[in-house]
Amino acid sequence: MSADPGQMREAMASFVAALHGAYLDQARHLAVGEQAGLPLLRGSHLTVLAVGVRHLHVLATTSPLPAPHGPEVEIADEVDGLTWTLRFFDPVVAPGLGGIDESDGPRPEEVRQVLGVPDVVYHLSVSPGGGLTPHHAQHAGTGLANQHAAVFRDHDTIRAHAGSRATLAEEYAVADRVGLHQTVRFLAQQLAPHDASLAAVCADPAADDSAVRRALVAALRAPAEVR
Structure with missing residues (x-):
């Protein structure tokens, strides 16, 4: 029997x-x-979307969304001045979600595409049967804060070493945050065009955006004559 x-x-x-x-x-x-x-x-006020496909997706955005309609439900909440609205989506509310095949694992990019929410603050995926306990939330929230702090420091380092390419550094930070994977790779190589290690990471289909960012930071920190 399904849960209430x-x-x-x-x-x-x-x-x-x-x-x-x-x-x-x-x-x-x-x-x-x-x-x-x-x-x-x-x-900024957050909108958190709880999205049920095969996996449960929890994503937050600061982008404005239209008011709920039809069967959609929303809950307003806050903690220590941080405010958000929680909204719930499934194939009944957003029929396009029914076409996402997650039998081999979560498809976060497809979920965001169906919902039309490309710019997210965070996106967590919970496997079927995964817990929504306070312990899981504590672990997820702590890890997320540490991850965001590390990304903030990396982007700050990239800006500091970008020199005349400061505008590219800002564009890179946006692309990295939004998850524009090919744009991340293109801009990274524009910021450090002569670094062979960075080029190899960007060409590796198994490398994620975090790997590209680490390689870019290393490239920009290297002595100028090496680059």
Whole structure:
């Protein structure tokens, strides 16, 4: 027997609140400047989307969305000044989700494409049967804050070493945040055009955007004559 929809929504709301609380707790250990650079602490209202396909997707965006309609449900919540609205989507609310095949694993990019939400602050995928417990939320929120802090520091380093290519560095940071994988690779090589190690990472189909970013940071930190 499937779980009661109301109970599932309550569990999801509690999970998101605990995740955001853990994120804020971890962020307080960072320097003030780093805290200000974290996506959840920039003062924008979040919309969190709980999306049920085969896997459960939890993604947050600061992009404006139209008001709910039809069978869609939303819940407003806040923790320590961080405010968000939680909205629920499944193939009944968004029929295009029914065409996503997740039998071999989550398809976050396809989910975002169907919903038309390319710019996300975070996107978590929970496997069937995965927990929405406070422990899972604590782990996810702490890890997310650490991940965002690391990305913030990397982008700051890239900007600091970009020189006359400062505009490219800003474009790269946006592409990296949004997940424009091919644009990330193109801009990274524009920022360090003579680095063979970076070029190899960008050409590797198994390398993710984090690997490209690490290679770019290493390339820009290398002595000029090596590059």
